Amino acid sequence: MARRTTTTHAVVSTGAAWLVGLIIFFPILWMILASFKTELEAFATPPSFLFFEWTTENYGIVQERSDYMHHAMNSLTIAGGSVLIAMLFAIPAAYAMAFAPTERTRGTLLWMLSTKMMPPVGVLVPIYLVFRDLGLLDTRTGLIIVLCLGNLPIVIWMLFTYFKEIPKDILEAARMDGATILKELAFVLTPMAVPGIASTLLLNFILAWNEAFWTLNLSTSNAAPLTVFIASYSSPEGLFWAKLSAASTLAIAPILILGWFSQKQLVRGLTFGAVK
């Protein structure tokens, strides 16, 4: 910044920005701290900030008593499976729309986006009944199907905005050199598309991991991912703050780390390329 930036200005804004950042982050920090307290200390007034007896027993208990790993595996399977399947459908579609657009492409894309406007609660009843009749309630397959379809429009849009930026001249040059469509895909396009595909995967994995409408309504125990598992702590008799915090910390840690890596793509992905 070549403007009249004084040291005072920098110090004041640095202080203010850090303060705001810490306030926003504080609930997460407070939860992580509580996960290392005993139940009594987690509940105590006045609260202790750092000078309590640190313990990791909550983490052990969460795993032992409630089979945390089972739900974590469900989350991984459901989020991972739904995104991978969505990619299988979305990559060809986005490829076609980005590289061979027709007069209908724009309309198709907007229509896909409009399916996202439909509130899930509008189709809760039929989906629930169909799942009940097909035996898909509380199964991972069922959740994979629903989350895959729910995220498909976002996946296609994200891929489309990435593919659109790959220069077409390169493809034409390859074609002139006699490359077939398959060769073109394998040797020219794929290497250039990998970063976009990776960010799409990452962001949609995060969205699916945190999805909490369908998972809460369509699963109870067997296929319950972490969102549902954490919700079981909401019962009034289950006021175990330290254990709730330990389970929550475990549930959000991997996503927080993945999310921090993908924050640049987040802006692009969630705004459908409208803000870069």
Added chain:
Amino acid sequence: MSTRQTRVLGRVLTAPSVGLLFVWMIVPLAMTIYFSTLRYNLLNPGTEDFIGLENYVYFLTDPAFLASLRNTLVLVGSVLLITVVLGTGVALLIDQPIFGRNIVRLLVIAPFFVMPTVSALVWKNLLMHPVSGLFAWIATSLGLRPIDWFAEMPLFSIILIVSWQWLPFASLILLTALQSLDEEQKEAAEMDGAKAFSTFFYITLPHLARPITVVILIETIFLLTVFAEIFVTTGGGPGLQTTNIAFLIYSQALIQYDVGGASAGGLVAVVLANIVAMFLVRMVGKNLET
């Protein structure tokens, strides 16, 4: 480059996705419409009758509908206002020459990645609990009466939690937009003697118009269907004070097993969402043209 061959290939590649989404949209929606004309309760199977529009009359004249419509609008409007205003502030602040900007950005963005059930329960218990929550302790230390958040201002409590979840999104998008603002333009304005105040109103804010529109559009889509936060904290209560449309329909369907009524409600929700979407798209249409 759209030769006949590529056009056919393009259609073949797009067809599976289009087909899937079409089925995903049309079949359940058609079923919702069909169910909404039946008297159909899962507790009394085999007694389904065609009753025309009775479910709609019942749903729309139910006082619960108006209450939940009001709650939905208050929730969406408040969260939009809070996140856009605070988000602009946060973005402007982080855009200043500060030390450790990347770390501050990580701190600010973090809540967005926390799953809704976790953020709702952590806020409800660890922070907002009337006796042992941190807010209660702060209030007592300052000599104030601790607030029993979920009893005294339940809807506002939900608004607070949801705003915390969406503030990072608004901040990050507005920050990204700010960073693309031409530094020279601001400099020139300052050389011409513009005060920080007028630089903000005449240069920064117009530049932010488009990203703010995008934030409003996308947040609205998600905020109209806030569910998990209500599900794990208040269960829609006390009374109907925190029941939004999504929660009302859920409780009709999966608590009262009233398939017909819930379907009518679901269709009303779809219509409402479409009205909002149309309104928004028209309002922002110009802004979004690329």
